[in-house]
Amino acid sequence: MINVVGLGYIGLPTALMFAAHGVEVVGTDYNKGLVDTLRSGKPTFEEDGLDELFNEAVKKGIRFSHEYQSTDMYIIAVPTPYDKASKKVDASYVAEAVKDVMEVCPKGATVVVESTVSPGTINKYVRPVVEERGFVIGEDINLVHAPERIIPGNMVYELKHNSRTIGADSREIGEKVKALYSSFCEGEIVVTDIRTAEMTKVVENTFRDINIAFANELAKICRSDNMDVYEIIRIANKHPRVNILTPGPGVGGHCISVDPWFLVGDYPGLSNIILAARKINDSMPDFVLERIHNIMKENGMTDVGRVGLYGLTYKENVDDTRESPTLQMLESMERHLCGGQIKVYDPYVTRDLVPNQYHDLDSFIHDVDMVVLLVGHDEIKEHMDELKGKVVLDTRHICFLDGVYRL
Numbered sequence: 336m337i338n339v340v341g342l343g344y345i346g347l348p349t350a351l352m353f354a355a356h357g358v359e360v361v362g363t364d365y366n367k368g369l370v371d372t373l374r375s376g377k378p379t380f381e382e383d384g385l386d387e388l389f390n391e392a393v394k395k396g397i398r399f400s401h402e403y404q405s406t407d408m409y410i411i412a413v414p415t416p417y418d419k420a421s422k423k424v425d426a427s428y429v430a431e432a433v434k435d436v437m438e439v440c441p442k443g444a445t446v447v448v449e450s451t452v453s454p455g456t457i458n459k460y461v462r463p464v465v466e467e468r469g470f471v472i473g474e475d476i477n478l479v480h481a482p483e484r485i486i487p488g489n490m491v492y493e494l495k496h497n498s499r500t501i502g503a504d505s506r507e508i509g510e511k512v513k514a515l516y517s518s519f520c521e522g523e524i525v526v527t528d529i530r531t532a533e534m535t536k537v538v539e540n541t542f543r544d545i546n547i548a549f550a551n552e553l554a555k556i557c558r559s560d561n562m563d564v565y566e567i568i569r570i571a572n573k574h575p576r577v578n579i580l581t582p583g584p585g586v587g588g589h590c591i592s593v594d595p596w597f598l599v600g601d602y603p604g605l606s607n608i609i610l611a612a613r614k615i616n617d618s619m620p621d622f623v624l625e626r627i628h629n630i631m632k633e634n635g636m637t638d639v640g641r642v643g644l645y646g647l648t649y650k651e652n653v654d655d656t657r658e659s660p661t662l663q664m665l666e667s668m669e670r671h672l673c674g675g676q677i678k679v680y681d682p683y684v685t686r687d688l689v690p691n692q693y694h695d696l697d698s699f700i701h702d703v704d705m706v707v708l709l710v711g712h713d714e715i716k717e718h719m720d721e722l723k724g725k726v727v728l729d730t731r732h733i734c735f736l737d738g739v740y741r742l
């Protein structure tokens with residue numbers, strides 16, 4: 336039996352996937368409300384294919400609990416934010432979860448950390464927790480790191496088809512855990528050591544952050560000298576070895592905007608491009624605010640209450656708002672004492688999250704003169720004509736109406 340600890344965006348689909356493929360699973364989360372929702376037969380977030388996977392897992396007998404189970408296999412999928420001051424990984428959730436597991440696990444158990452961590456985290460924060468309990472690692476308890484690569488919006492497909500990495504102290508344990516993941520994973524599973532697995536995961540997200548930053552920096556350069564960045568990228572990408580990404584309003588989510596900081600925190604002085612990329616991407620929400628300000632001026636608008644932000648999530652067609660560029664913009668407005676009036680709408684965010692939040696597209700559009708497209712949800716792509724007659728700032732390159740403003 337596997338006990339999956341942490342039933343959020345990563346732990347829940349992983350637990351469901353194992354269960355749907357015939358593995359006995361108990362999912363544990365210390366958030367009792369979340370466990371109650373799952374027990375009542377509902378997944379806790381929206382995701383393509385998740386409802387079907389949930390029903391299949393329930394049919395196969397998955398259970399949900401707020402208690403840690405006594406078993407021989409644990410998967411830890413708890414948050415790993417970064418410490419805003421030191422920029423280093425905050426491994427406290429992982430360490431706490433492993434500590435709790437150590438209270439109930441028998442000798443011989445394997446603990447797989449799926450949470451993203453910086454290289455050396457398991458050595459520094461997890462091994463001591465196991466040893467303090469009197470266990471000998473490699474004899475009584477095996478430690479494994481199996482980072483996750485799935486992308487919100489396509490999680491169920493990617494869980495099945497992505498390649499994975501398993502980092503273990505010994506080949507034997509690595510192969511054992513690989514066999515377990517092979518119950519549902521059809522992608523290649525590479526077995527390596529723990530530090531290599533830790534570093535590889537962080538490197539993957541850092542690569543993506545740097546590439547996004549390059550596109551965003553080009554947008555700023557082109558804006559400063561009146562060039563069309565999209566046309567330049569379109570032409571440059573015809574070069575067989577060039578593939579520049581599309582600029583955007585910033586980087587959000589729990590991964591790309593967080594993980595590169597781990598390297599900056601651990602290797603200051605060596606992580607120069609990484610730090611520059613983080614700073615560029617973090618500057619984009621303010622750059623959008625400046626664009627809004629200039630476009631309002633150009634159109635003789637003075638009332639920010641007639642401006643509407645479309646999109647609160649950090650990417651299209653998901654309900655995850657963590658670290659989203661829109662939230663970063665709203666915070667920045669608060670700091671500059673001009674918050675509180677701008678209107679906001681997102682079809683995926685049904686709970687009230689920010690002031691002046693709308694819950695239907697028509698009234699949102701009706702009540703504003705200017706719309707800032709911050710997320711390319713399918714909904715707005717299908718209703719683009721409704722923006723005719725409005726001032727539109729498109730930060731995602733999805734609107735092709737006459738007179739649209741861009742980054």
Ligand SMILES: NC(=O)c1ccc[n+]([C@@H]2O[C@H](COP(=O)([O-])OP(=O)(O)OC[C@H]3O[C@@H](n4cnc5c(N)ncnc54)[C@H](O)[C@@H]3O)[C@@H](O)[C@H]2O)c1
Pocket residue numbers: 340341342343344345346363364365366369412413414415428431432435449450451452483484485486487589590
């Ligand atoms: N979300 C993504 O797209 C994504 C992708 C790849 C990797 N990751 C990594 O996966 C890890 C988990 O991320 P997430 O997005 O699923 O986080 P999340 O916040 O959605 O879920 C974490 C869950 O863990 C629970 N939890 C925390 N400590 C616990 C404990 N001690 N015992 C029991 N439950 C506990 C919380 O209540 C929460 O429900 C992070 O390290 C993240 O970087 C996330």
